[in-house]
Amino acid sequence: MSAIRFDNVWKEYGDHIVLERITLDVAPRAFVALVGPSGCGKTTFLRMLLGEETPTRGQILIDGYPMPSEPDADRGVVFQRYSVFPHLTVLDNVLLGRELQRSRLLGRLFGRARREATEQALALLDEVGLKGHEHKYPASLSGGMQQRLALAQAIMRGPKILLLDEPFGALDPGIRADIHVLMKRLWNETELTVVMVTHDLSEAFSLATRVIAFERSRNRPEERERYGATISRDLEIFPRRVAQPRTDHPIRSGRDDPAAQGA
Ligand SMILES: Nc1ncnc2c1ncn2[C@@H]1O[C@H](COP(=O)(O)OP(=O)(O)O)[C@@H](O)[C@H]1O
Ligand SMILES: [Mg+2]
Secondary structure (H helix, E strand, O other): OOOEEEEEEEEEEOOEEEEEEEEEEEOOOOEEEEEOOOOOOHHHHHHHHHOOOOOOEEEEEEOOEEOOOOOOOOEEEEOOOOOOOOOOOHHHHHHHHHHHHHOOOOOOOOHHHHHHHHHHHHHHHHHOOOOOOOOOOHHHOOHHHHHHHHHHHHHHOOOOEEEEEOOOOOOOHHHHHHHHHHHHHHHHHOOOEEEEEOOOHHHHHHHOOEEEEEEEOOOOHHHHHHOOEEEEEEEEOOOOOOOOOOOOOHHHHHHHOOOOOOO
């Protein structure tokens, strides 16, 4: 659960202005969908939130504090493809989420911590509908299953903010509908703040509590790089969270358990 503030953020690559004048307050536990034409800077926006890129002007605050300059476990991410590691089993991919949460160098889990993490990973796999597939490799899973696995891996890190970059864009419509139900439930049951990029407006409106559109205010080809995209629409959607967060949710129990965190 985290509040996000963008305070007049710009992102430029050399002379190319990608984003400009982004000022935005996101409430804790919001589900924001980000839409806009290809190339307008949606992924760049997410990468700044992840800490992979820094603004060239302005600043980003998380819960009132300047954002850490590197990615950490407080922010999890799922990309459209290839978020999971092909050489690790389904279970090990999820366990890796926990190991990454702990530490870059000393992340390996042993003994009791590993047993407890394994229990949580199995519960999470059950929750995302991958029970029985624990010992398979990602290549033998369908696209929808791989994205469920990527979600489980991201959530296993115990993030406060979940960043999704067109995570369901490559899936067939029927599978996408199923994963929407799952996504909604995960968001409902946890304290996650979600920021999801999508090119699918119906997906944006059916999942999000707020839909934000990026657009360039001027788009003449000869001045394309002189003006960045900025927020052109910002629609609050009727809040439809139905449940309080579950106190026994695998994510919460993961965060609250000192043994699992290697303390
Ligand atoms: N590392 C980079 N160096 C230079 N230009 C970049 C870099 N990353 C993104 N861009 C440019 O920023 C613009 C926005 O890219 P992106 O954020 O990927 O857009 P979107 O996700 O909305 O399709 C594009 O013109 C892209 O070429
Ligand atoms: Mg993109």
